[in-house]
Amino acid sequence: MPHLSRVSFFTSRKHKPSSTKMATLTMSRPPVAGFSFENCRRNVFLEGEVNNLECSLPAARKTGTTICGVVFKDGVVLGADTRATEGMVVADKNCSKIHYISPNIYCCGAGTAADTEMTTQIISSNLELHSLSTGRLPRVATANRMLKQMLFRYQGYIGAALVLGGVDCNGPHLYSIYPHGSTDKLPYVTMGSGSLAAMAIFEDRYKPDLEEEEAKLLVRDAIAAGIFNDLGSGSNIDLTVITKGNVDYIRPHDEANKKGVRLIELEALQLTGDYKYKRGTTAVLSKCVTPLDLQVVEESIQTMDTS
Amino acid sequence: MLGEAEPQWLSEEVKTGTTIIAIEFNGGVVLGSDSRVSAGESVVNRVMNKLSPLHDKIYCALSGSAADAQTIAEMVNYQLDVHSMEIGEDPLVRSAATLVKNISYKYKEELSAHLIVAGWDRRGGGQVFATLKGLLTRQPFAVGGSGSSYVYGFVDAEYRKGMNKKECQQFVVNTLSLAMNRDGSSGGVAYLVTIDEHGTEEKVILGNDLPTFFDQ
Numbered sequence: 014m015p016h017l018s019r020v021s022f023f024t025s026r027k028h029k030p031s032s033t034k035m036a037t038l039t040m041s042r043p044p045v046a047g048f049s050f051e052n053c054r055r056n057v058f059l060e061g062e063v064n065n066l067e068c069s070l071p072a073a074r075k076t077g078t079t080i081c082g083v084v085f086k087d088g089v090v091l092g093a094d095t096r097a098t099e100g101m102v103v104a105d106k107n108c109s110k111i112h113y114i115s116p117n118i119y120c121c122g123a124g125t126a127a128d129t130e131m132t133t134q135i136i137s138s139n140l141e142l143h144s145l146s147t148g149r150l151p152r153v154a155t156a157n158r159m160l161k162q163m164l165f166r167y168q169g170y171i172g173a174a175l176v177l178g179g180v181d182c183n184g185p186h187l188y189s190i191y192p193h194g195s196t197d198k199l200p201y202v203t204m205g206s207g208s209l210a211a212m213a214i215f216e217d218r219y220k221p222d223l224e225e226e227e228a229k230l231l232v233r234d235a236i237a238a239g240i241f242n243d244l245g246s247g248s249n250i251d252l253t254v255i256t257k258g259n260v261d262y263i264r265p266h267d268e269a270n271k272k273g274v275r276l277i278e279l280e281a282l283q284l285t286g287d288y289k290y291k292r293g294t295t296a297v298l299s300k301c302v303t304p305l306d307l308q309v310v311e312e313s314i315q316t317m318d319t320s
Numbered sequence: 321m322l323g324e325a326e327p328q329w330l331s332e333e334v335k336t337g338t339t340i341i342a343i344e345f346n347g348g349v350v351l352g353s354d355s356r357v358s359a360g361e362s363v364v365n366r367v368m369n370k371l372s373p374l375h376d377k378i379y380c381a382l383s384g385s386a387a388d389a390q391t392i393a394e395m396v397n398y399q400l401d402v403h404s405m406e407i408g409e410d411p412l413v414r415s416a417a418t419l420v421k422n423i424s425y426k427y428k429e430e431l432s433a434h435l436i437v438a439g440w441d442r443r444g445g446g447q448v449f450a451t452l453k454g455l456l457t458r459q460p461f462a463v464g465g466s467g468s469s470y471v472y473g474f475v476d477a478e479y480r481k482g483m484n485k486k487e488c489q490q491f492v493v494n495t496l497s498l499a500m501n502r503d504g505s506s507g508g509v510a511y512l513v514t515i516d517e518h519g520t521e522e523k524v525i526l527g528n529d530l531p532t533f534f535d536q
Contacts, residue, residue, distance in 0.1 A: 164387075165391050169333065193333050194391060197365045
């Protein structure tokens with residue numbers, strides 16, 4: 014465990030000479046605009062200290078993902094895999110990467126899990142207030158602006174790569190938003206470590222004005238390509254279909270990787286995920302039973318006040 | 321292979337790695353750009369329109385970091401809207417260029433984007449301004465982006481004063497085509513915007529319709 018007490022952040026105060034009888038003025042620093050990056054310097058310093066003690070700081074959980082979206086005739090289909098990784102270990106086999114922004118807008122997130130989760134929640138809350146203020150259903154372009162302005166303000170330190178999709182009064186819209194704050198408005202987008210595999214499927218089979226079932230199949234196949242060809246993506250496929258006035262949040266749409274089925278060899282019976290072993294599996298060599306004679310030494314009763 | 325959980329380009333900044341060009345003719349301007357946006361070695365958008373409107377008859381061409389360039393263009397779009405409402409008429413191209421220059425100069429160390437501002441106004445006709453690193457200079461034509469280095473010779477040799485609209489458009493298309501062929505970070509389709517006193521015309525020229533030169 015790193016000892017934070019070893020690190021001193023405060024320099025020692027010099028003694029004021031007693032001859033000067035001035036009241037000590039304390040001036041608080043005027044608030045500085047923008048994000049304070051002081052903690053980043055501290056983090057780098059701590060990492061150096063911790064390496065000396067031969068342990069490591071916890072790694073931020075990344076979603077190492079495949080997410081994608083496609084615009085079809087009546088709306089948008091968003092898709093995501095469900096694996097969350099922490100380094101080389103799967104931290105969550107079934108995490109939800111499609112986040113709610115507003116009743117007609119949903120957002121898939123890739124990158125650092127905490128960043129995507131929090132960013133989408135903040136914008137969702139601000140968008141609800143905005144929508145109450147305007148009295149109208151929020152527009153996808155508004156959500157896009159809010160997200161890009163926030164991510165630009167943090168200069169890429171918030172590791173959130175998002176696919177934003179929804180249907181508003183101007184029709185279906187789909188945006189991809191990068192951690193540094195740039196956005197692209199396109200008919201089909203993919204993000205995450207599996208995005209190249211998914212984009213290959215899209216580039217081959219996308220046509221304008223798809224039907225809903227075709228679009229769902231296309232997104233399902235794109236995510237499946239990411240799951241099977243990228244180490245950072247896996248497990249199931251979640252879909253969200255957004256049309257005017259209706260949202261289908263299909264979780265899971267497709268269990269691409271079902272947990273394996275074990276057989277008991279002798280009886281050829283299937284065991285579904287049950288790891289109990291029958292008595293006799295392990296051979297018993299010797300048995301020794303010693304009865305223990307216990308005597309009651311002291312008995313005390315404490316009454317509970319149940320009135 | 322099992323070392324990194326995430327490809328490097330995912331955390332790389334998205335750059336527009338571009339070719340952009342703007343040229344003025346008697347009565348207006350022509351702007352042109354390619355459409356490739358890259359993040360590291362991967363192309364993230366192959367059809368991005370880098371000619372962004374700042375006002376009805378003033379456009380800017382984006383290059384450099386995608387986030388920085390988009391943000392500057394959107395901020396100046398907003399500031400120009402307010403300014404034009406305050407003066408009650410269409411803003412001057414020089415005003416738009418000054419707004420872009422102010423942001424580029426003030427945040428010189430933090431930003432890495434170059435915008436070329438071009439448009440038409442009643443007082444000065446067609447004008448092209450370069451705002452690289454916070455300088456403001458009016459030029460008869462300007463090129464920018466990573467692909468521009470490959471075509472400086474071509475534009476210097478081929479540019480003549482007094483070209484008309486059609487010749488300017490052809491000049492821009494030829495320049496873009498040559499740069500896109502040689503620069504790895506430029507490609508896709510070519511976008512063309514022509515602004516004159518009658519209005520603004522946007523055109524897309526698909527890859528196979530671009531002029532071809534020596535290509536063996």
